[in-house]
Amino acid sequence: MNLEEGKKQFVQAWGAIGTQWGINKTMAQIHALMMVSTQELSTEDIMEELSISRGNANMNLRDLIDWGLVQKVFKHGERRDYFQGEKDVWKIAKQVAKIRKTRELDPVLKVLEELKKVEPNSKSEEVKHFHKLVNDVYKLANNVDRLIEGVFKAEESWFWDKILKIFTK
Amino acid sequence: MNLEEGKKQFVQAWGAIGTQWGINKTMAQIHALMMVSTQELSTEDIMEELSISRGNANMNLRDLIDWGLVQKVFKHGERRDYFQGEKDVWKIAKQVAKIRKTRELDPVLKVLEELKKVEPNSKSEEVKHFHKLVNDVYKLANNVDRLIEGVFKAEESWFWDKILKIFTK
DNA sequence: ATTTTCTTTCAATATTTATTGAAAGTTTAA
DNA sequence: TTAAACTTTCAATAAATATTGAAAGAAAAT
Numbered sequence: 052m053n054l055e056e057g058k059k060q061f062v063q064a065w066g067a068i069g070t071q072w073g074i075n076k077t078m079a080q081i082h083a084l085m086m087v088s089t090q091e092l093s094t095e096d097i098m099e100e101l102s103i104s105r106g107n108a109n110m111n112l113r114d115l116i117d118w119g120l121v122q123k124v125f126k127h128g129e130r131r132d133y134f135q136g137e138k139d140v141w142k143i144a145k146q147v148a149k150i151r152k153t154r155e156l157d158p159v160l161k162v163l164e165e166l167k168k169v170e171p172n173s174k175s176e177e178v179k180h181f182h183k184l185v186n187d188v189y190k191l192a193n194n195v196d197r198l199i200e201g202v203f204k205a206e207e208s209w210f211w212d213k214i215l216k217i218f219t220k
Numbered sequence: 221m222n223l224e225e226g227k228k229q230f231v232q233a234w235g236a237i238g239t240q241w242g243i244n245k246t247m248a249q250i251h252a253l254m255m256v257s258t259q260e261l262s263t264e265d266i267m268e269e270l271s272i273s274r275g276n277a278n279m280n281l282r283d284l285i286d287w288g289l290v291q292k293v294f295k296h297g298e299r300r301d302y303f304q305g306e307k308d309v310w311k312i313a314k315q316v317a318k319i320r321k322t323r324e325l326d327p328v329l330k331v332l333e334e335l336k337k338v339e340p341n342s343k344s345e346e347v348k349h350f351h352k353l354v355n356d357v358y359k360l361a362n363n364v365d366r367l368i369e370g371v372f373k374a375e376e377s378w379f380w381d382k383i384l385k386i387f388t389k
Numbered sequence: 390a391t392t393t394t395c396t397t398t399c400a401a402t403a404t405t406t407a408t409t410g411a412a413a414g415t416t417t418a419a
Numbered sequence: 420t421t422a423a424a425c426t427t428t429c430a431a432t433a434a435a436t437a438t439t440g441a442a443a444g445a446a447a448a449t
Contacts, residue, residue: 054347057338061354064331071324073242075407089349094426104409109427130417131425140356155240162233169226178223180258185230187309194380201387210386211363217382218370244437263396273439278397299447300395 058087062101077103078111082120085136086143091124093131119146141207152199156192163189227256231270246272247280251289254305255312260293262300288315310376321368325361332358 052060062083069079080101085092092100097108112134115121120143124133137143166185170178202210221229231252238248249270254261261269266277281303284290289312293302306312335354339347371379 052338054339054350057335057350060331061335064328068328071242073240086353087350089346107408140360144360159233159237162229166226166230169221170223177258181223181226181256184255191309191313197384213386215366276438
């Protein structure tokens with residue numbers, strides 16, 4: 052396989068994965084494109100490579116910047132904006148984990164905390180069952196939350212070394 | 221807050237989370253409903269509770285059964301099917317992780333393995349950069365894969381105890 | 390064997406989500 | 420200050436995804 056073909060497949064695969072995880076295809080593909088590119092890309096470059104409209108390119112670039120995965124780069128003597136993607140895969144993973152934790156996990160933890168207050172003194176089996184469920188989900192979510200916090204501070208090789216050793220000992 | 225209200229919020233929250241993670245809302249809500257229910261539910265019960273059609277209820281129940289999160293229950297002397305959801309939150313988490321690993325992570329690993337074969341002897345910087353990227357992503361995905369494998373075999377409290385200790389030591 | 394009760398399927402439809410493209414906005418250069 | 424080069428916005432449109440409901444299929448009861 053040659054490089055061009057390889058890049059295409061990489062971009063495709065990343066787009067498909069994104070879709071399955073609630074991230075829009077174009078956003079994932081732009082991100083993939085920036086990962087495989089050694090050089091900064093302009094909006095035009097992206098539009099052409101992915102055959103998408105200016106508006107689409109612009110909006111998804113903005114989202115990627117919001118996610119902290121892409122930066123604007125100012126090129127000396129050039130008027131148009133260029134964009135550069137974060138290339139460090141571990142940083143990318145941590146960043147995504149952090150954003151999703153904040154946007155999705157933390158709000159759920161809040162809801163669960165509220166649900167702990169449902170009929171706290173009831174002796175009904177139905178209510179007890181509900182409390183056990185809420186508590187179990189809360190504990191799990193909380194542990195995941197703490198895991199992500201840990202990941203966020205960790206250096207990659209150290210982290211995987213420690214994690215995977217747990218299972219072999 | 222009373223139990224009814226609490227259940228509703230739980231079902232809502234679960235549906236919202238599902239949506240964000242590429243799982244359809246109804247599937248997530250049916251699953252939530254079965255978690256909060258102490259009793260088995262019929263298709264009718266589900267249709268009524270969530271105000272959805274028979275076809276919708278049936279299809280999503282089938283999906284949930286495919287995912288291994290719901291079981292059919294035959295009630296003595298009753299003709300209609302009843303359904304029971306897995307209540308153990310840790311089992312649910314493991315099951316979801318296992319299914320998604322197989323369906324989504326493993327195919328990506330395969331693609332990445334293919335991409336390792338791109339122009340293997342080239343000395344171009346462009347190609348070298350591509351190989352580094354593919355390798356980095358592969359390593360990460362592979363480590364996640366092994367982590368999930370480990371989780372799958374682990375007992376909950378043991379697992380979290382080990383994991384969270386990593387970060388405090 | 391026929392009817393009743395319940396389940397499954399799937400084409401039609403509705404809803405949600407993503408994309409376009411042209412107009413408005415902004416910045417730099419002439 | 421005007422024009423040119425570029426970016427952003429957003430209503431209209433397209434595409435993807437989920438849902439309905441009625442018809443066909445199965446299984447049990449009469």
